[in-house]
Amino acid sequence: MAVYSSVSSIKALWETRIRKRRDEDEEAQRRTERGGATGRSRLSVGVWEDRATLARLREKLQTEDGRLILRIEKEEWKSLPGCLVQLSQVQEWQIHRTGLLKIPHFISSFESLLVLDLSRNAITEVPKQIGKLIRLKELLLSYNRIQHVPEDLSGCESLERLELAMNRDLSQLPDQFRNLQRLQRLDLSMNDFSVLPDCVVALPALEWLDMGGNRLQHLPEDIHRMETLHTLWLQRNELEKLPENISRMLSLDTLVLSNNRLRDIPPLMEDMSKLRFVNFRDNPLTLDVALPEETTPAEEDEDDREMFGREFMHMYIQEARKRAYAVLNVHRVNQTNEDPSL
Numbered sequence: 001m002a003v004y005s006s007v008s009s010i011k012a013l014w015e016t017r018i019r020k021r022r023d024e025d026e027e028a029q030r031r032t033e034r035g036g037a038t039g040r041s042r043l044s045v046g047v048w049e050d051r052a053t054l055a056r057l058r059e060k061l062q063t064e065d066g067r068l069i070l071r072i073e074k075e076e077w078k079s080l081p082g083c084l085v086q087l088s089q090v091q092e093w094q095i096h097r098t099g100l101l102k103i104p105h106f107i108s109s110f111e112s113l114l115v116l117d118l119s120r121n122a123i124t125e126v127p128k129q130i131g132k133l134i135r136l137k138e139l140l141l142s143y144n145r146i147q148h149v150p151e152d153l154s155g156c157e158s159l160e161r162l163e164l165a166m167n168r169d170l171s172q173l174p175d176q177f178r179n180l181q182r183l184q185r186l187d188l189s190m191n192d193f194s195v196l197p198d199c200v201v202a203l204p205a206l207e208w209l210d211m212g213g214n215r216l217q218h219l220p221e222d223i224h225r226m227e228t229l230h231t232l233w234l235q236r237n238e239l240e241k242l243p244e245n246i247s248r249m250l251s252l253d254t255l256v257l258s259n260n261r262l263r264d265i266p267p268l269m270e271d272m273s274k275l276r277f278v279n280f281r282d283n284p285l286t287l288d289v290a291l292p293e294e295t296t297p298a299e300e301d302e303d304d305r306e307m308f309g310r311e312f313m314h315m316y317i318q319e320a321r322k323r324a325y326a327v328l329n330v331h332r333v334n335q336t337n338e339d340p341s342l
Contacts, residue, residue: 050083057084067091067114072098078122085109096120108132119143119163131155142166142187154179163187165210178202189213189233201225212236212256224248235259235279242266250274258282270317278309280316287323289316 062069069092077098085106092115100121107116108129115138123144130139131152139156142165149164151174160182164170171192177199184205190213200209201220208231216237224245231254239260246252247268254277262283269275291311 050081053081054083054086057081057087061087061090069094072096074098080104082106088112091115093117103127103130105129111135114138116140126150126153128152134158137161139163146170149173149177151176153177157181159183161185164191166190168192173197173199175199181205184208186210196220196223204228207231207251209233219243219246221245227251230254230274232256242269244268247272253277255279264320265313265316267317267321270314275310278313280309280313285316287316287319289319291315 057070060070060072062071068090070087070090071094073094073096075098077095078101080095080100082104084104088109089112090110091112093110093113094115094117096117097120100118100123102123103118103126105127106129107113107127110133113133113136116133116136117138117140119140120143123141123146126141126146126149128150129152130136130150131154133156135158136156137158138161139153139159140161140163142163144167146164146167147169149170149172153159154174154176157180159180162180162183162185165187166189168190169192170188171194175198177197180203182205183203185208186200186203186206187210188200189210193211193214193216196211196216196219198220200206201223202225205228206226207228209226209229210233212233212235214237216234216239218239219234219242221243222245223243226249228251229249230251232249232252233254233256235256236259239257239262241262241264242257244266247266249272251274252272253274255275256277256279258279258281260283262280263286265280265285289312
């Protein structure tokens with residue numbers, strides 16, 4: 001028997017044996033009415049098929065930075081075989097663009113899993129068994145078809161990063177979501193949220209939140225409860241105003257509000273000393289304010305304009321205050337003319 005030096009050669013040998021075994025089974029079925037031998041042969045075929053599949057999966061294993069990774073990309077794997085549990089020591093799954101339809105229930109067998117990256121597939125639901133992955137730090141499920149997040153997800157007590165962008169119909173999160181005490185980064189962009197869920201506002205360690213491309217019409221008045229948040233993306237929503245308490249978000253340094261329906265900028269935002277990057281572009285703001293020409297570069301590009309969002313905000317607030325004082329003075333003059341004793 002020839003010695004094969006690669007997994008692919010072993011796989012080819014197994015597949016040849018499987019075909020041969022199937023031919024033998026068909027011949028045996030024609031010659032005998034006894035089903036026992038045939039049953040054993042079929043069982044044997046199943047074993048060989050599992051071994052062949054497992055060999056294919058082993059080809060997808062890589063080690064990076066001491067971490068064992070299962071990486072499958074741009075191949076058709078609409079379902080994951082049960083024999084995968086034999087690779088339960090894998091610490092990271094990266095399965096992209098395979099047409100995967102669901103996360104298998106045996107995911108709970110992978111107790112060592114740190115990263116589960118199943119972005120850009122066709123997954124429709126997250127199984128309850130996901131909550132048993134207590135060591136999981138990153139769960140990336142963007143660009144799928146998920147409509148519902150189970151409350152069991154709160155069992156992933158080590159979770160630090162969760163991405164659910166572009167699932168389109170996702171519009172709610174379970175209240176138990178607030179129990180993710182270590183969650184720092186959350187991407188809910190390009191979904192169907194009409195409100196910022198209270199369970200998100202209550203996350204104690206959240207630092208980065210993207211809610212862009214939803215249907216948000218207003219923000220909660222107590223948004224300042226998000227004490228650790230430093231980056232907030234709210235572009236392409238339907239916001240018409242900002243709550244005054246947004247000025248009390250003392251850790252916030254990046255705020256993107258482009259493509260909304262904002263009419264004004266709250267004056268108290270002037271006191272947000274840590275705010276370094278802010279964007280109000282493409283909003284129907286009441287005042288038409290432009291920065292002085294000497295402030296902006298002569299040949300500005302997209303990035304250059306973004307850098308002056310903070311200066312624009314301050315100028316807008318100052319102009320709004322100036323006009324308010326002017327209106328107040330006119331009102332006082334009119335009152336004095338009507339009643340000289342004032």
